[in-house]
Amino acid sequence: MSPWTRGGPAAGAGVLVSLLIAGHGLLPNWRGLGNVVDSALPWFGLAVPLLVLAALARRSWAALAGALAVTVTWAAAFGPAFLRDPVTGPRDLRVVHQNVDYFNPGLPRTAAALRDTGADVLVVAELRDDPVLRDGTVDPGFARLIDPVLPYRFPDNPGVAVWSRYPFHGRPQPVPGVVRSRHAVLRTPWGDVSLYAVHITSFRPEPSVIARRNAEMAALARAVAADPAPRVIVAGDLNTAATDRALSPLAATVTPVAEKAGTGLQLTWPAALPLVRLDHVLTRGFTAVGSRVLPPTGGDHRAILADLRLTPPASPSP
Template sequence: MSENTVISRTDSPPTAKPVDMSRTGPWRTRMWRVLTERVRTWRTGMWRRGRFVAAAAVLCTLLMALNTQVPNGVGNLGSLLQTVLPWMGLSVVALLAAAVARRSALAAVAVLIPAVTWCSLFAGTFLDKRSSGGDLVVVGHNVHEGNRDPRGTARALAASGADVVALEELSRPAVSAYEDELAPIYRYSAVREGVGLWSKHPLKAVRPVEIMPWTRALRATVDTPKGQVALYVAHLASVRVLPSSGFTTERRNESAGKLADALRAERLDRVVVVGDFNGAAEDSALAPLTRQLRSAQREAGAGFGFTWPAAFPVVRLDQIMVKGVTPVSSWTLPATGSDHLPVAASLRL
């Protein structure tokens, strides 16, 4: 190598790349930052998810709170909703489950609104308002024309201790069975086609009430030791839920209107109406009838008192309603051979 040869060398080190401290820092710091970011994202998402569930909760609230405003113009949807209204509580449970599944705070808060609405409508129903006493015990039962054990049904009703037994849907072949079993306890009776009364107290002024072309209602004066009571037994026209026409209640509503007319013409102050209304007392289509009366179950019962179907009751079609007397207790009796449960009430005259 000659003296003139120049050796080139770099005195400074290569330029270093920027260091990401979040990647090279201590592992605890990295984990904390990741966790914080995920919590922030989760909290934000809780209030963004579940909008469909929240909207459904609002709709459920409106249906319950404004059930009397739902029109009957299409398929009698208003009457159908009011008949099954207590079961709207299940929709609250379903919405709450959906809110939990979506992990949505928005939906969970929204579900509180229909829950409070349902409680405001029905919480008082679960209070036991029954008490002892009473001057007249009345039992009503749709015995079902296809009942295979009318004698057993009659014996069960007689064992209830009722002062008056009012029956609907009596078939002609079964009438004699009911008369034979009830006669030893109930000296007085009146049967008109499909409805009948059996009483421990004298029955006077017995007459059919024309609510349909054939006899489905009966009126009698029960002469009790505490005075006279006008007692009606009625079986309103049947209803159906059909895909083509919805909730078919027109004939039932017409028969309810005719019974309401008869009640307006009633001269006695104390009135008891027993029967299968084929609808809930809350159904506004029955208002011409029910606004003249008070429900024994609502005033002196415990729970909803559902009566149909007997195997698993979901609605209360069978009613004991009063005017001028005070219900002190209301209850349902055990199942018989019918598809309805019997209903009973103790009344103070």
């Protein structure tokens, strides 16, 4: 049998994987299947070593061609994430976010690590409420570590808590259609910044859960698109992979910082061995100076850090 006729199934599998990587957005989102495929997309590259092994076992050039097709398609889709030129220059704002996990047994350690990041804005998801007070305030032990360095914080904790170096203008309000969310305006030395702190419904491969997650993402995208503010920050656990089509409407009006100034895929969950980026910082009116995922300090997500510079450069108010 010719080397080009051996290994036909392996070659076909390579072509199929390549088509899914390149055209996953065309896959019908029946019962959330498209969202699931989108989220797993970076890991389709694991088909390459499997196809190479099949090619060697079958001594098949066809199977090897299938592996090459996946390699080229994957590199075109994800290679630029590893090849970005570094952005230089000072930052104006540092934004840090982490889902700290309701059941985090090492919460003080996590709080200390977040405090030491030098954040100007800290967004925290799944920070448990004080079981004694039960009035919406954040865990007092966590707050005692953060309050001295970031003196302003949201007055309640609807599944997402926020600390800031700068005061809020008015009382933070929920984002319509997003249960665990707050929108506030920060009064910075460079002018007002519209901040959306969010914790979107968890993503699970169940049609009803995916539909609820998608509805919240659509509501967030509408709110941000309708916001006339020239400077906007969206930060939080979106429970949406960077490759998920549900992120596209939001990313059309605010830019993911990791896509501009990050290195690599910047995966955040699960913390021990990250497989997907569920946590995001997206902006409008800023230049992304840096973006990185921080080492695990407790909880089931890793923290993300984004350094931002105002665009165009602005001088502090007198």
